[in-house]
Amino acid sequence: MLDNNIQFSPEALNLVNKYIAKFPEGKQKSAVIAVLHLAQAELGGWLKPEIMDYVASLLNIKPIEVYEVATFYSQYYMKPVGKYVIEVCHTGPCWLRGADELIAYFENKLGIKKGQTTPDGMFTLKGVECLAACGTAPVFQCGMDYYENMDNEKVDFFLDKCRQENKVSRPYPVMN
Amino acid sequence: MGIKILTKDIDVPGIQNFQVYRSYGGYNSVEKALRMTPDEVVEEVKKSGLRGRGGAGFPTGMKWSFIDKKSGKPRHLVCNADESEPGTFKDRYLMSKNPHILIEGMITSSFALGANLSYIYVRGELMYVVNILQRAIDEAYANGFLGKNILGSGYDLELHVTCGAGAYICGEETALIESLEGKRGNPRIKPPFPAISGVWSNPTVVNNVESIAAVPYIVNNGGEEYAKIGIGKSTGTKLISASGHINKPGVYEIEMGVTVEEFIYSEEYCGGIWKGRKLKAVVAGGSSVPILPANLILKLANGEPRLMSYESLSDGGFATGTMLGSGGFIVFDETASIVHNLWNFERFYHHESCGQCSPCREGTGWVEKILHKFLDGHATMEDIDLVADVAKKIEGNTICPLGDAAAWPVASAIKHFRPEFEWYVTNPEEACKPGAYYTGDKLVLA
Amino acid sequence: MDLLKVTIDGIEIEVPAGTTILEAARKIGKNVPPAMCYYSKLEGSGGKCRTCIVKVSQGSTKDPRPMPKPVASCRTQVMDGMVVLNETSPEIMEARASVVEFLLINHPLDCPICDQAGECHLQDLGYAHGKQKTRYEFKRRTFDKIDIGPYVQLHMTRCILCYRCVFTCDQITNDRVHGVLNRGDSAEISTYIEKSIENDFSGNVIDVCPVGALTDKTFRFKNRVWFTKPVNAHRNCTTDKCSGKVQLWYKGNEVIRVTARKDQWGEVEEFICNTCRFEKKETTDWVIEGPAKVDNKSVIGQNHYELSYDKPVVPPKISLFADHPSFKDDSKFIN
Numbered sequence: 001m002l003d004n005n006i007q008f009s010p011e012a013l014n015l016v017n018k019y020i021a022k023f024p025e026g027k028q029k030s031a032v033i034a035v036l037h038l039a040q041a042e043l044g045g046w047l048k049p050e051i052m053d054y055v056a057s058l059l060n061i062k063p064i065e066v067y068e069v070a071t072f073y074s075q076y077y078m079k080p081v082g083k084y085v086i087e088v089c090h091t092g093p094c095w096l097r098g099a100d101e102l103i104a105y106f107e108n109k110l111g112i113k114k115g116q117t118t119p120d121g122m123f124t125l126k127g128v129e130c131l132a133a134c135g136t137a138p139v140f141q142c143g144m145d146y147y148e149n150m151d152n153e154k155v156d157f158f159l160d161k162c163r164q165e166n167k168v169s170r171p172y173p174v175m176n
Numbered sequence: 177m178g179i180k181i182l183t184k185d186i187d188v189p190g191i192q193n194f195q196v197y198r199s200y201g202g203y204n205s206v207e208k209a210l211r212m213t214p215d216e217v218v219e220e221v222k223k224s225g226l227r228g229r230g231g232a233g234f235p236t237g238m239k240w241s242f243i244d245k246k247s248g249k250p251r252h253l254v255c256n257a258d259e260s261e262p263g264t265f266k267d268r269y270l271m272s273k274n275p276h277i278l279i280e281g282m283i284t285s286s287f288a289l290g291a292n293l294s295y296i297y298v299r300g301e302l303m304y305v306v307n308i309l310q311r312a313i314d315e316a317y318a319n320g321f322l323g324k325n326i327l328g329s330g331y332d333l334e335l336h337v338t339c340g341a342g343a344y345i346c347g348e349e350t351a352l353i354e355s356l357e358g359k360r361g362n363p364r365i366k367p368p369f370p371a372i373s374g375v376w377s378n379p380t381v382v383n384n385v386e387s388i389a390a391v392p393y394i395v396n397n398g399g400e401e402y403a404k405i406g407i408g409k410s411t412g413t414k415l416i417s418a419s420g421h422i423n424k425p426g427v428y429e430i431e432m433g434v435t436v437e438e439f440i441y442s443e444e445y446c447g448g449i450w451k452g453r454k455l456k457a458v459v460a461g462g463s464s465v466p467i468l469p470a471n472l473i474l475k476l477a478n479g480e481p482r483l484m485s486y487e488s489l490s491d492g493g494f495a496t497g498t499m500l501g502s503g504g505f506i507v508f509d510e511t512a513s514i515v516h517n518l519w520n521f522e523r524f525y526h527h528e529s530c531g532q533c534s535p536c537r538e539g540t541g542w543v544e545k546i547l548h549k550f551l552d553g554h555a556t557m558e559d560i561d562l563v564a565d566v567a568k569k570i571e572g573n574t575i576c577p578l579g580d581a582a583a584w585p586v587a588s589a590i591k592h593f594r595p596e597f598e599w600y601v602t603n604p605e606e607a608c609k610p611g612a613y614y615t616g617d618k619l620v621l622a
Numbered sequence: 623m624d625l626l627k628v629t630i631d632g633i634e635i636e637v638p639a640g641t642t643i644l645e646a647a648r649k650i651g652k653n654v655p656p657a658m659c660y661y662s663k664l665e666g667s668g669g670k671c672r673t674c675i676v677k678v679s680q681g682s683t684k685d686p687r688p689m690p691k692p693v694a695s696c697r698t699q700v701m702d703g704m705v706v707l708n709e710t711s712p713e714i715m716e717a718r719a720s721v722v723e724f725l726l727i728n729h730p731l732d733c734p735i736c737d738q739a740g741e742c743h744l745q746d747l748g749y750a751h752g753k754q755k756t757r758y759e760f761k762r763r764t765f766d767k768i769d770i771g772p773y774v775q776l777h778m779t780r781c782i783l784c785y786r787c788v789f790t791c792d793q794i795t796n797d798r799v800h801g802v803l804n805r806g807d808s809a810e811i812s813t814y815i816e817k818s819i820e821n822d823f824s825g826n827v828i829d830v831c832p833v834g835a836l837t838d839k840t841f842r843f844k845n846r847v848w849f850t851k852p853v854n855a856h857r858n859c860t861t862d863k864c865s866g867k868v869q870l871w872y873k874g875n876e877v878i879r880v881t882a883r884k885d886q887w888g889e890v891e892e893f894i895c896n897t898c899r900f901e902k903k904e905t906t907d908w909v910i911e912g913p914a915k916v917d918n919k920s921v922i923g924q925n926h927y928e929l930s931y932d933k934p935v936v937p938p939k940i941s942l943f944a945d946h947p948s949f950k951d952d953s954k955f956i957n
Contacts, residue, residue: 022336024293027376029358033341037300049815064801065358067814071803072360072530074342075300087301091262092463092520093419093506129344129524130262130463131301134419134506135269135426144304171303173339176314343805360805365669365697531783531802531809533670538724541807545760562757569720572691573672 002057003050012042016058018175028059032069034173035059036076041170046077074128075171082117082124084162084169087141090127093134102138103127105152109159122163143169178431179405181393181413182386186273192308194315197276203321205392209284210329212395217288221391223399225411230256230347230384231462231502232577233486237399242371243289244379252380253286255296255388256352257305260344261462262524263504266415267385269427271298271305275312279335281388283321284395286333289381293334296385297352300341309337344528348576349382350374351530362532363576386415407433410485414503416445421509423447435481436460436489437474440507453509454621457593460489461501463521464581466588467514468498470622494588510621511613514593515600518585519547525582536579539570543586550597553604560597564590595619626702630676631710643695643706644674648887653709656718656747658725658832659784660696661889667789668696671782672721673747677714680705692717715751722751727758728807730779737775738834740847740921743888744782765810770800771818773825773839773900778810781835787811787827794893795823811835822861825899829882829890840900841879847871848921850878855908857898864895869914870905877903886917 008016015038019031035058039051052066059066070076077085086106090099103114106125110118117124133139136148147158162169190196197203209217222237243251255278259267271278278296286294298306313335316322324332343361345351350364353375374380390412394402403411410432419425422440424447430439439445440455449455458473459465475482477496482488489500508517526540546563549555563586571583590597596614600607607614625636628646631653637646645662647654655676660668668674675692683703692714695706708714726748733739765778783802788811791798800813813819819827827836850871859866871879880899882890902908916922 022295022338024376027357030338030356032358033300033355034339037303037339037341059358061358062798064799064814067803068360068801069358071814072343072805073300073340074527076341090520091524092459092517093263095517095520096420096506096508096512097425128301128342129527130260130264132259132265132268132299134263134265134504135417137419137425141301144307146304171300173303173310173337174307175310360802365694367699526806529806531804531806533672534721534724534782535672537783537807537809538727542724542727542758542760566757569717569724573675573717573721575669575672575694 002053006043006050006054008038008042008058012038015173015175019173020059029061029065032059032061032066033073036066036070037170037172040077041168041172045083045168045170046080080117080121082122083167084122084142085124085126087126087128087131088114089129089131089133089137089139089141091130093130094137094139097137099127099138102140102150102155105155109155122166123159144171178429178434179413180429181405182270182277182389182415183274183427183429186270191274192276192312194276194312194319197274198319201396202276203280203283203316205280205284205395206287206321207327209287209395210327210331214288214290217284217395220394220399221288224390224394224402225399225406225409226387226390226394226402227410227486228384229386229390229414229503231261231464233500236383236387239371239383240285240289240381242369243381244372245290247379249378250293251289251291252375252378253282253289253291253294253388254349254352254356254375254380254382255282255294255385256347256349256382257296257298257302257385258340258344258347258352259302259385259502260299260347260528261464261502261504262521263417263419263459263462263506264502265417265419266427266503268302268305269417270385270389270415271302272308275305275309276316277389277392278309278385279312279316279321281391282335283316283326283333285381285383285388285391286335287331288391291381292332294336295356295375296335296337297346297356298337298339299346300339303339306337306339313337343530344524345530345576345578348578351576352382353380360530362530363578365575405431407483407485408487410487410500414484414500416484416503416505418446418505418507420507421450421453421512422507423450430484432483432485434484436484437481439484439505440474446505446507449507449509451509453511455507456510456512456619456621457508457514459498459504459506459508459585461499462504463506463524464577464584465499465501466494466497466584467508467592468496468588469592469620471620472496472592473498474622494584495591498588510615510619513613514589514596515547515550515607518589519544519551521585522547522582525578529578529582533575533579535570535573536575536582539566539579540582542566543570543582550600551608553600553608555597555601555604557598557601560590560594560601626700626704628700628702628704628706630706631708637700639699641700643676643678643693643698643700643704644668646700647695647706647708654887655695655708656743656750657696657887658743658747658782659786661786661789661830662887663889663893664786664789664793664830667784667786669694671725671784673718673725675714675717675721677707677711678704679707679711719751719753722747723753723757725782726752727756728763728779729782730762732780735843736777736780736834737837737842737847738780738831742834743832744780763807768812768816770813770816771820771824773896774819774828775837775839775842776811777835777837778812780833781811782833783809783811784832786830786832787836790826790830791819791824794826795821797821820896822864822895822897823893825896826882826890826893828899829884829893832888838879838881838899840903841871844878845873849873850922852914852916852922854883854911854914856911857902857908859895859898861895861897863893864898865892866894866898867892868894868898868908870908870910875905877905883914
């Protein structure tokens with residue numbers, strides 16, 4: 001089910017080709033993980049089926065091969081989410097240093113619960129597993145960036161900055 | 177100050193740039209290795225006694241010597257930068273601050289293995305690190321350290337950085353290989369081992385970031401010099417990720433053999449327990465290893481001080497010991513709830529189970545649910561034995577070590593902190609109150 | 623070819639290099655580990671369900687050390703001088719019982735209304751190794767229902783994630799539209815967006831499914847399998863790669879189901895096409911060969927036939943084909 005309105009920009013297509021070029025000929029399937037990241041960043045922030053079908057066509061693999069991968073990894077969003085997905089680490093070491101309080105502060109500021117999206121579609125709040133930043137707990141990730149040693153003041157600053165920028169923020173491999 | 181190998185230049189301004197890194201002796205090991213034979217490089221790594229720094233501690237040189245050279249298939253070196261073990265953040269620190277040490281290690285190690293196409297697989301959350309490494313790789317290409325005919329030696333190497341997308345299991349080497357091939361991160365059934373059939377069925381070695389980053393020093397100074405550092409079979413230095421209730425969380429490069437006591441309490445390292453509190457417990461090697469109460473982490477059964485080394489941390493087996501693991505050192509003060517922490521860890525394993533084999537897929541969720549009863553105040557004494565038994569039934573019966581990793585924390589927490597679990601059963605109202613913590617007379621603090 | 627000596631539960635056998643412990647045990651024919659995910663005809667299958675785990679108490683003559691953990695017998699190759707403990711190891715029997723417990727904690731136990739009942743390998747496994755009482759007190763897992771087309775009924779709650787149907791569609795058909803999605807205990811067989819699993823050979827997923835997760839929609843709730851009578855039959859099928867060799871399952875004079883023929887391990891002998899399976903349900907479509915062999919432990923064999931793998935072949939007793947030359951004595955058969 002290909003939707004002709006779904007199309008990477010020329011710059012993004014150039015990136016896709018660079019991802020593919022990292023692997024030997026015929027092994028282009030290996031690029032699917034990076035291409036899906038890029039698709040989220042460039043094509044609306046989450047992976048609707050039409051986008052995954054488009055990715056399958058770019059890589060010349062079956063759509064089910066893309067669905068299998070997309071639903072396995074936790075960074076892919078299979079349902080609409082906010083422009084900014086705030087992924088707060090809630091695993092042991094962060095929990096020991098205030099992850100629950102950090103989440104509660106976000107919930108309070110945004111008026112939503114963990115797992116929900118603000119009605120204006122700006123923010124989704126998620127609890128995620130260890131982000132490998134336990135030494136600077138509590139931490140969260142949003143888009144490409146890590147926000148470490150968090151406190152309420154830093155959260156306020158971060159939220160204001162997002163509201164000013166107001167654009168979909170997702171990580172993807174950047175190449176020169 | 178102990179010797180620093182991996183972090184020696186980490187705070188040099190601009191060390192992320194090729195020219196600065198080079199001016200500090202960077203890439204010398206490539207020049208030296210290219211004048212040696214690959215087997216001679218492998219021999220130095222064997223002599224160094226370097227053991228895999230990802231957690232299993234398998235001798236790196238021996239792992240290299242298993243790679244299949246007879247089949248004539250292309251060989252690959254894959255760097256495991258899927259750092260996801262709770263409590264572990266050393267690789268992120270190293271890669272983001274000094275990416276070239278990893279690139280240099282990849283080139284030297286790939287040469288030793290006869291690999292002409294190698295990868296660094298970084299967990300997807302660390303996308304900014306992917307981008308840092310990409311820049312470093314580009315610089316190495318531009319300066320003739322990657323690509324065709326490196327430094328005129330005739331040796332070709334293509335090196336790429338790739339990413340994951342959120343899955344702890346991809347730190348297991350065969351799951352990582354599957355993910356690198358663009359598939360779900362389901363661990364493979366071994367044998368065959370990657371050394372025979374890895375990426376695209378080609379002979380492959382998978383090594384942790386820290387292991388590969390140690391190779392330049394070993395090649396430059398010789399394996400024997402490296403083996404002089406450390407203690408016994410725990411040679412060299414180790415990056416320890418220190419977190420939890422300490423004054424100075426962070427990554428510390430230690431010479432193996434430092435006492436645990438010094439590591440926790442000295443100003444050079446953790447700086448003691450925060451808020452003037454006492455030490456209750458430590459998870460010494462990442463969430464998967466057994467938790468030890470204060471007395472057992474500081475001292476061996478014979479009363480001698482416990483050291484930060486593979487052997488000393490595992491002294492006493494799982495009865496009174498633990499493991500060095502990935503070096504994820506998580507410290508719990510007297511107010512920490514072992515029960516709540518265990519539930520937290522088991523939620524992690526439940527979330528991260530790939531779902532391929534039955535004991536782990538079904539067991540991890542069951543364990544998490546039983547543990548949550550304690551936090552809800554609904555647990556019974558039978559639940560303590562039930563959760564221990566379910567964990568035991570997962571252990572050893574799964575495809576990959578995630579099953580064991582989920583089981584060990586349960587067994588050790590109940591073994592060493594059973595009275596605290598019982599307290600949750602007998603005094604649920606008190607135990608489940610926010611801010612409450614166990615102060616029973618069986619508790620040993622230090 | 624070199625033969626390797628392996629001892630399983632004290633019984634010695636010589637097998638060619640490359641043989642797995644499970645296949646060696648099947649050759650012996652006794653103390654055979656149960657296999658829920660392994661399927662000899664599907665490349666890459668096995669290793670996942672962990673029901674076939676055994677203890678290797680001696681690795682080989684050359685390296686006699688025991689293997690540190692139980693191994694999946696379906697994916698572990700025999701070495702010369704290997705010593706394996708299966709039913710003679712109390713630890714293995716306990717470990718197997720716990721695997722069965724894990725497989726059942728989220729299973730709906732809806733055998734009374736499951737079309738697979740009577741020929742379900744999980745049912746057999748539970749009977750052999752299960753406990754009488756569950757220790758699981760939580761809500762059992764459920765999934766959103768999806769329709770995968772007119773022929774195959776998917777009951778995800780019964781699935782044990784053996785991956786056989788995925789391998790089948792990859793290896794037998796040329797167009798796989800379903801797979802395993804999500805992960806951990808949320809993993810499920812699905813097409814993701816609702817799609818029909820439809821191509822010439824897709825019906826084979828029903829036969830390879832060890833449980834009632836994939837059943838024949840055209841047979842749905844038609845009859846309990848133990849009231850039906852399997853008969854071997856064939857036709858000149860024109861579908862490429864279809865053997866046309868099937869089992870017809872009769873209720874009275876009516877063919878209510880067509881399946882591939884299965885061997886004594888419950889594996890399909892030759893895969894069949896959807897035309898044979900779903901569209902040829904008249905006796906006149908087929909050349910009848912005679913009653914199918916049924917395992918004497920199977921409930922299907924209990925009432926109808928004296929024919930089984932373990933008993934000598936005696937003339938079948940079926941009224942249905944009184945005029946068929948291979949059936950002479952139908953006097954005792956009650957339909």
